[in-house]
Amino acid sequence: MRLQRYRAWMLLCAAPAALFPLGSGAQEVLRDWQIGGSLTAALEGYSDAGDPAQSPFAERTTFGFMEADLNLSRQVSPFERFSGQFFGVLVDNPFRSNFDGFVAERAKAEWEKGDGAVPFRLEAGDIFALTTARTSRRSLKGLQLEIQPRIGILPGWQHSIIGFWGINQATYRQVDFDDDQTIGASWLMSQGRSGNLAFNLVTNRLGAGANNVAAERLQTVGSVAADRAFDLRGQSLEWKGEVGFLFGDDLAGNRIDDTGAGLFTEVRGRDQSLPLDYSVRFDQFDSDYRPNGAAVSAGRRSLSGNAGWRFDTGLALRGRARWDRDGFGRANHTDTISSGLNLAGPLDPGFGTVMNGTFDASVIRTANEAGTVRTTTHAASANLSAPLPNGLFGRVGYQVQAIRALNAEPTLSGTATFGVDRSFAFSDVVGTLSPSLSWRRTNGGNAEGDELILGLGASVERGALSARGNYRFAKQIRETAGADTVTNSVNGSLNWQQGRHAFALEADFSVTAREAARASQPLKLAARYTFSFDKAPGSGLFDAPLATQQGFAAVEVPAESGIFDLAALAPNSSLQAVLQNLTDAGLRGGQAQADGLIVYETPVLANVALRQRLALLHKGARFRKAALVIDPSNPGDATALQNDFQAVLGELVAAYGAPSGTFERGDFAGDVVQAIDDGDLIRIAEWRTASGTLRLGIPRRLDRQVRIEVHHARSFRPPTITLWGLDAVN
Numbered sequence: 001m002r003l004q005r006y007r008a009w010m011l012l013c014a015a016p017a018a019l020f021p022l023g024s025g026a027q028e029v030l031r032d033w034q035i036g037g038s039l040t041a042a043l044e045g046y047s048d049a050g051d052p053a054q055s056p057f058a059e060r061t062t063f064g065f066m067e068a069d070l071n072l073s074r075q076v077s078p079f080e081r082f083s084g085q086f087f088g089v090l091v092d093n094p095f096r097s098n099f100d101g102f103v104a105e106r107a108k109a110e111w112e113k114g115d116g117a118v119p120f121r122l123e124a125g126d127i128f129a130l131t132t133a134r135t136s137r138r139s140l141k142g143l144q145l146e147i148q149p150r151i152g153i154l155p156g157w158q159h160s161i162i163g164f165w166g167i168n169q170a171t172y173r174q175v176d177f178d179d180d181q182t183i184g185a186s187w188l189m190s191q192g193r194s195g196n197l198a199f200n201l202v203t204n205r206l207g208a209g210a211n212n213v214a215a216e217r218l219q220t221v222g223s224v225a226a227d228r229a230f231d232l233r234g235q236s237l238e239w240k241g242e243v244g245f246l247f248g249d250d251l252a253g254n255r256i257d258d259t260g261a262g263l264f265t266e267v268r269g270r271d272q273s274l275p276l277d278y279s280v281r282f283d284q285f286d287s288d289y290r291p292n293g294a295a296v297s298a299g300r301r302s303l304s305g306n307a308g309w310r311f312d313t314g315l316a317l318r319g320r321a322r323w324d325r326d327g328f329g330r331a332n333h334t335d336t337i338s339s340g341l342n343l344a345g346p347l348d349p350g351f352g353t354v355m356n357g358t359f360d361a362s363v364i365r366t367a368n369e370a371g372t373v374r375t376t377t378h379a380a381s382a383n384l385s386a387p388l389p390n391g392l393f394g395r396v397g398y399q400v401q402a403i404r405a406l407n408a409e410p411t412l413s414g415t416a417t418f419g420v421d422r423s424f425a426f427s428d429v430v431g432t433l434s435p436s437l438s439w440r441r442t443n444g445g446n447a448e449g450d451e452l453i454l455g456l457g458a459s460v461e462r463g464a465l466s467a468r469g470n471y472r473f474a475k476q477i478r479e480t481a482g483a484d485t486v487t488n489s490v491n492g493s494l495n496w497q498q499g500r501h502a503f504a505l506e507a508d509f510s511v512t513a514r515e516a517a518r519a520s521q522p523l524k525l526a527a528r529y530t531f532s533f534d535k536a537p538g539s540g541l542f543d544a545p546l547a548t549q550q551g552f553a554a555v556e557v558p559a560e561s562g563i564f565d566l567a568a569l570a571p572n573s574s575l576q577a578v579l580q581n582l583t584d585a586g587l588r589g590g591q592a593q594a595d596g597l598i599v600y601e602t603p604v605l606a607n608v609a610l611r612q613r614l615a616l617l618h619k620g621a622r623f624r625k626a627a628l629v630i631d632p633s634n635p636g637d638a639t640a641l642q643n644d645f646q647a648v649l650g651e652l653v654a655a656y657g658a659p660s661g662t663f664e665r666g667d668f669a670g671d672v673v674q675a676i677d678d679g680d681l682i683r684i685a686e687w688r689t690a691s692g693t694l695r696l697g698i699p700r701r702l703d704r705q706v707r708i709e710v711h712h713a714r715s716f717r718p719p720t721i722t723l724w725g726l727d728a729v730n
């Protein structure tokens with residue numbers, strides 16, 4: 001038996017010792033603190049009876065690790081608050097961490113005091129360095145200080161000055177201060193809705209030898225940003241603008257002492273009497289405007305617009321158009337013109353059954369000045385769902401895409417999907433069965449052929465015990481290039497939770513047979529035990545039940561943000577009140593897809609042109625949580641998935657401000673589907689709300705479908721437990 005196996009059992013045996021209550025003296029010191037968290041002991045086994053060259057596992061043995069997740073806060077007064085977060089792991093598992101022993105992955109301490117001569121907030125540890133999306137928007141490990149001074153020479157203005165310093169590091173082990181170091185400041189002057197003005201300055205340094213940089217790279221970016229909301233002839237309008245300049249080194253082009261400029265302006269509007277909203281946006285970034293940590297496309301000039309109308313029935317119609325010029329100012333620039341139309345919401349075809357659906361059609365044309373590139377892509381999709389007789393719920397969808405490129409064979413692909421959900425109840429056992437079928441045909445190009453996928457999902461719940469499982473059969477037939485492939489996979493989880501204790505078993509097994517190659521048969525088994533603890537101020541560490549957690553600071557959403565406020569849907573509230581909240585906002589047509597699940601087909605994020613479903617989870621008349629499920633444009637493409645995630649993150653940051661916490665692991669590269677399934681790619685951002693936590697991420701799902709999801713719940717399990725996706729929404 002390998003040493004790793006001994007260490008795994010040693011860690012598991014040591015777990016109960018870590019769960020003993022703190023001494024009376026320590027509990028007295030912490031009596032005024034609100035404390036929550038968990039300790040998790042895990043054992044994972046990996047094997048593969050097939051071809052080692054095809055196996056996703058470099059090691060085939062058993063590993064163990066322990067994780068600690070801690071959140072604490074103390075409200076000294078209505079204006080003063082201390083808080084802290086910590087997440088670390090004791091590990092000897094190459095699949096879990098590149099390090100052995102104890103690894104602190106996330107830590108943060110925060111002190112906020114609003115009743116002093118100068119109100120301030122001080123953060124140390126994991127910070128989110130946000131000035132604007134075009135200067136800095138990234139997670140760092142460092143320090144951040146915000147002060148709100150009263151400056152008498154500018155009456156009527158409120159001021160917020162933020163300064164930060166940090167390094168781009170994944171953990172607190174082997175910290176390299178030469179590796180991507182950033183220092184910045186931002187001064188925001190605000191008159192509320194009448195207008196805001198911000199000055200931003202950020203400097204980034206890459207040391208010699210860091211990130212494969214041969215010599216030190218230094219760049220500085222500064223910007224002036226402003227926004228104002230106003231009313232004009234029955235329209236509620238909001239204008240935003242920013243001008244930025246960069247001087248320094250371009251890592252991508254390996255150029256020294258470059259100068260670049262960026263320009264952004266946008267107008268969003270809503271009609272005060274009609275259900276109409278719209279926006280127009282212009283961006284321009286020089287090819288040398290490449291700030292490290294910013295979300296910009298260098299060398300691009302863009303003009304985009306969209307408009308939406310929501311009917312009384314809840315149906316939403318939205319049109320969009322965009323023009324991009326890449327390499328502007330150069331002789332051989334490339335232009336991309338795209339347009340699209342989307343219709344989503346409840347539909348009544350007159351058959352006595354109201355359906356939920358979405359229809360989307362788009363055209364994208366790309367051409368360069370030299371005439372060597374000319375591509376036209378037509379795409380259309382339709383997805384419908386509706387209740388069926390005998391307690392069934394059906395889903396059907398079809399997507400078609402045609403690509404015509406210069407000097408290339410045209411390609412035409414179509415994908416048809418069918419699915420049925422069947423809820424059942426027997427005594428105190430409830431569950432759902434979900435068979436599905438997907439068939440894809442591609443004509444032309446190197447991928448010509450067929451792909452057939454059969455699936456069967458199941459979930460069962462009885463009291464504190466629940467189980468989920470998924471079977472998937474996939475057959476790929478290639479008629480031009482590539483080998484035929486057949487994959488059978490089975491995965492599932494068994495969960496038991498009672499009070500503070502939770503136990504989970506997970507299994508993932510697949511057999512992949514490729515033409516003229518030996519089959520791969522990877523198997524992963526995992527067992528986890530989690531002990532959760534939570535106390536309210538004034539009680540002992542184990543005195544209060546978990547449901548007493550409270551005291552989060554609320555976030556506010558501007559009316560002009562173009563987003564429905566998910567944080568307004570409070571967990572543990574009345575389901576009827578939540579449904580009324582949605583009705584008042586114009587969202588109608590929710591369907592009971594299964595017991596305890598209501599789904600709306602609606603664009604919650606108006607400026608994100610991706611399919612979105614709003615799901616409400618409830619138990620009887622009690623609302624549990626809300627979830628927004630977003631389909632990426634191309635789940636298997638790393639760059640496209642990263643861009644889609646950044647677009648959703650940008651909308652949430654614009655609405656809710658900087659996240660209160662983030663967790664990142666891995667990069668958007670290679671096989672992102674496998675990386676998400678293995679837990680090697682994790683992206684999480686969280687915001688505290690008045691009733692819980694709003695979480696954005698790309699969770700792992702049993703059906704291996706990649707979805708971007710936003711959940712609003714009372715609390716969440718640690719970020720490394722990635723199996724939190726909503727499998728019931730397909």
